[in-house]
Amino acid sequence: MFNLISNKPITVAVSSCLLGERVRYDGEEKFSMDIEQLRKMDIELVSICPEVGIGLGVPRPPVQVVSVVDQLKVLGVNNPEQDITVALIDYARKILHQYPDVCGYIFKSRSPSCGVSDTPVFSLQGKELVKSSGLFAKTIIEHTKFPVVDENCLSAPECRARFLQAVNRYYKNKELNT
Numbered sequence: 001m002f003n004l005i006s007n008k009p010i011t012v013a014v015s016s017c018l019l020g021e022r023v024r025y026d027g028e029e030k031f032s033m034d035i036e037q038l039r040k041m042d043i044e045l046v047s048i049c050p051e052v053g054i055g056l057g058v059p060r061p062p063v064q065v066v067s068v069v070d071q072l073k074v075l076g077v078n079n080p081e082q083d084i085t086v087a088l089i090d091y092a093r094k095i096l097h098q099y100p101d102v103c104g105y106i107f108k109s110r111s112p113s114c115g116v117s118d119t120p121v122f123s124l125q126g127k128e129l130v131k132s133s134g135l136f137a138k139t140i141i142e143h144t145k146f147p148v149v150d151e152n153c154l155s156a157p158e159c160r161a162r163f164l165q166a167v168n169r170y171y172k173n174k175e176l177n178t
Helices: 033-041 085-098 135-143 157-176
Strands: 010-015 043-048 063-068 071-076 102-107 119-122 128-132 148-150
Touching: 010 157, 033 043, 033 157, 063 128, 071 085, 071 135, 085 135, 102 135, 102 157, 135 148
Parallel strands: 010 043, 010 102, 063 119, 102 148
Antiparallel strands: 063 071, 119 128
8 A cells, every 4th residue: 555765664653552561550451452453554553652652651640631710631530630731742742853854643543642533531529521632643633744543533444545545645755855
């Protein structure tokens, strides 16, 4: 499917838990065979877990996206004083510089860090208000033009094909402009 124009593989970043790494807050993983199949297509997968990347341990207390005075923050569920908002945003910017060859990103759905569009946003009182992006994913999306998807979309054949075509186009354009 991929028409490589150089010897470099196409690089796609992936939420680490989707690659089977036990990095989630509860120490579990969410391995996705759909993502594992990409390795057979000359795609190099780069594993990234923003919560571990900012120094949180495994397991760790859960966090959630909270709307605070029309601003989204990532706060501890049991300890709202735990605010990792700035750390996640800073880490996203760091990752963009650390991995300049990335041509797409596969995020973990519903994650307060990595959700693309289906992450619950809560009020300070704990009421679910809307769905949005996780703060790490939101920052990546705002600062890049490469395609992003979550594992749920990737499991649908049509969506997977659109994502892979978009990654291939992004790769080709990037290679032609370097």
